Amino acid sequence: MGTFKKIIVLSIFHLFVLAIFSCSQAENKQENVLDEINIQDYKGKKSLATFAGGCFWCIEAPFEGIPGVLSVVSGYAGGKEKDPIYAEVAAGKTSHRESVQITFDPDIISYTELLDIFWQQFDPTDEGGSFYDRGLQYTSAIFFHDNIQRDVAKSSIKKLDKSGIFEKSVVTPVIKFTNFYPAEAYHQDYYKKNPDEYYAYRKGSGRDAFIAKHWPVKLEDQYKKPSDEVLKKTLTKLQYQVTMHEETERAFTNEYNENKEAGIYVCVVSGAPLFSSTDKYESYSGWPSFTKPIDARLIDKPVDRSYGMTRVEVRSKLGNSHLGHVFNDGPEPTRLRYCMNSAAMRFISRKDMEKEGYGAWLWTVD
Numbered sequence: 219m220g221t222f223k224k225i226i227v228l229s230i231f232h233l234f235v236l237a238i239f240s241c242s243q244a245e246n247k248q249e250n251v252l253d254e255i256n257i258q259d260y261k262g263k264k265s266l267a268t269f270a271g272g273c274f275w276c277i278e279a280p281f282e283g284i285p286g287v288l289s290v291v292s293g294y295a296g297g298k299e300k301d302p303i304y305a306e307v308a309a310g311k312t313s314h315r316e317s318v319q320i321t322f323d324p325d326i327i328s329y330t331e332l333l334d335i336f337w338q339q340f341d342p343t344d345e346g347g348s349f350y351d352r353g354l355q356y357t358s359a360i361f362f363h364d365n366i367q368r369d370v371a372k373s374s375i376k377k378l379d380k381s382g383i384f385e386k387s388v389v390t391p392v393i394k395f396t397n398f399y400p401a402e403a404y405h406q407d408y409y410k411k412n413p414d415e416y417y418a419y420r421k422g423s424g425r426d427a428f429i430a431k432h433w434p435v436k437l438e439d440q441y442k443k444p445s446d447e448v449l450k451k452t453l454t455k456l457q458y459q460v461t462m463h464e465e466t467e468r469a470f471t472n473e474y475n476e477n478k479e480a481g482i483y484v485c486v487v488s489g490a491p492l493f494s495s496t497d498k499y500e501s502y503s504g505w506p507s508f509t510k511p512i513d514a515r516l517i518d519k520p521v522d523r524s525y526g527m528t529r530v531e532v533r534s535k536l537g538n539s540h541l542g543h544v545f546n547d548g549p550e551p552t553r554l555r556y557c558m559n560s561a562a563m564r565f566i567s568r569k570d571m572e573k574e575g576y577g578a579w580l581w582t583v584d
Contacts, residue, residue: 257288257289257321260288260323262323262325262326263323263324263325264288264321264322264323265321265322265323265324265329265363266319266320266321266322266363266395267319267320267322267329267332267363267367268295268317268318268319268320268360268361268363268395268398269317269318269320269332269336269358269359269360269361270295270296270315270316270317270318270357270358270359270360270361271336271339271340271342271348271358272316272340272347272348272349272351272356272357272358272425273316273348273351273356273419273423273425274292274293274316274317274318274401274405275292275405275408275409275416275419276339276340276419276420276425277292277317277318277336277339277340278290278291278292278318278406278407278408278409279408279409279416280335280338280339280515281318281320281332281335282407282409284327284335284514284515285326285327285514285517285518285519285520286322286323286324286325286326286327286514286519287320287321287322287327287332288321288322288323289320289321290318290319290320290321291318291319291320291321291400291401291406292316292317292318292400292401292405292406292408293316293317293318293319293398293399293400293401294307294312294314294315294316294317294398294399294401295314295315295317295319295359295361295395295396295397295398295399296313296314296315296317296359296361296393296395296396296397297312297313297314297315297397298312298313299312299313299314301399302314302399303402304401304402304405307355308355310353310354310355312355313354314355314399315354315355315356315357315358315359316355316356316401317359317361317398319398319400320332324546324553325530325546325554326519326530326544327514327519328509328510328551328552328553328554329366329367329370329551329552330370330374330509330510330551330552331510331511331514331552332514333360333370333371333374334374334510334512334513334514335513335514335515336360337374337378338429338432338433339425339429340358340425340428341384341428342358342378342384342388342389342390343384343385343386343387343388343389344357344358344389345357345389348425349423349424349425349428350423350424351423358389358390358391359390359391359392359393360390360391360392360393361393361394361395361396361398362392362393362394362395363395366550366551368392368394369551370551371392372392375388375390375392380584381581381584382581383432383433383581384432433578434578434579437490437516437536438536440489441485441488441489441490441536441537442488442536443487443488443536443537443538443539444487446462449461449462449487453486453487454561456561457486457561457562460540460559460561460562461486461487461534461537461539461540461541461561461562462539462540463540464522464524464531464540465540466542466559467505467559467560467561468504469503469504469505470504472504472505472506472559472560472561473560473561473565474506474560474563474565475504475505475506475560477495477498477506477565478495479495479565479567479568480495480496480567480568480583481495481565481566481567481568481570481571481583482494482495482512482565482566482571482576482579482582482583483495483506483558483563483564483565483566484563484564484565484566484576485534485536485537485539485541485562485563485564486537486539486561486562486563486564487534487537487538487539487562488534488536488537488539489564490516490534490535490536490537491512491513491516491576491579492511492512492516492517492534492541492558492563493508493511493512493556493558493563494508494512494579494582494583495568495583496582496583497509497510497511499548499549501548501555501557503555503557505542505557505558505559505560506557506558506560506563507548507555507556507557507558508555508556508558509548509549509552509554509555509556510552510554510556511556512579512582515535516534516535516536517532517533517534517535517541518531518532518533518534518535519531519532519533519544520533522543529543529545530543530544530545531543532544532556532558534562539562540559540562541558541559541562541563542556542557542558542559542562543557544556544557545557568580568583568584571583
């Protein structure tokens with residue numbers, strides 16, 4: 219089937235969804251997904267982030283399952299009308315945008331990290347809609363909840379424009395948050411409930427092709443963990459003990475604590491990119507410290523209760539290897555300190571990044 223025909227078919231599918239559910243929306247509206255998530259009992263800190271990037275199905279899914287993200291809800295934000303419903307919003311009869319609202323623990327993941335993921339899900343240079351979904355309701359926006367979020371968002375846009383990743387300038391507006399209405403229950407976790415339609419929509423709309431053109435994708439196919447037998451041969455004894463057995467190297471005498479050269483730090487096990495020198499700072503802890511990872515989706519953060527303490531461990535997701543821990547005593551704006559073991563990483567100088575296959579991440583260093 220040609221691309222044009224695919225778009226027609228998927229557009230009809232959207233209209234079909236709209237027609238089927240518009241009659242029963244009053245009842246479905248009461249099925250609030252927040253009741254299912256039940257995050258009220260969560261004892262840690264909770265903050266909100268609200269983003270619009272076109273079809274909310276496609277913005278909700280990428281944030282699901284990320285450590286520190288407590289819930290992701292599809293809905294409608296920024297408009298004047300009370301209690302909007304899908305039939306009205308999708309038809310452009312309101313001033314709302316399809317949006318997602320993320321509840322996250324800022325002691326585990328920062329707003330900056332969420333923004334880094336957000337930018338990689340849509341075309342932020344399109345001011346008329348999102349791919350073949352046109353109109354204000356499908357345009358992008360960042361709804362900031364406080365002045366720190368506002369400043370972080372504006373700084374992030376400047377960095378993105380400077381990077382040259384996109385041919386045109388970012389037009390995503392940074393708007394003060396006013397309201398958010400959860401969408402009907404059938405829209406929540408749509409990628410799980412209707413995977414065939416969801417992935418066909420992503421592909422047919424051109425979203426997946428756009429993302430693949432501008433960002434690294436399918437990193438799990440490129441960066442894999444070798445067998446334990448291979449690791450014992452290729453890693454030093456210290457590297458093996460740190461990555462595979464959660465040991466900690468000595469403070470101040472490790473390889474990268476005082477390294478100030480521009481470049482990136484990659485997983486010594488899988489080779490996956492982890493941290494940029496741009497986000498490295500002197501924490502005086504004796505270990506290399508960073509304000510954030512290159513991509514939070516490449517990191518796991520299980521609870522570590524060893525040695526009579528409760529800490530948040532940081533692991534390389536693709537290497538399934540121990541890196542260090544994250545603490546909430548870092549500098550603004552993230553306030554996080556990713557305290558890493560040098561032995562768990564390999565440093566690649568900026569001048570060697572292209573040669574070693576990491577050219578796609580040069581913008582994180584410049």
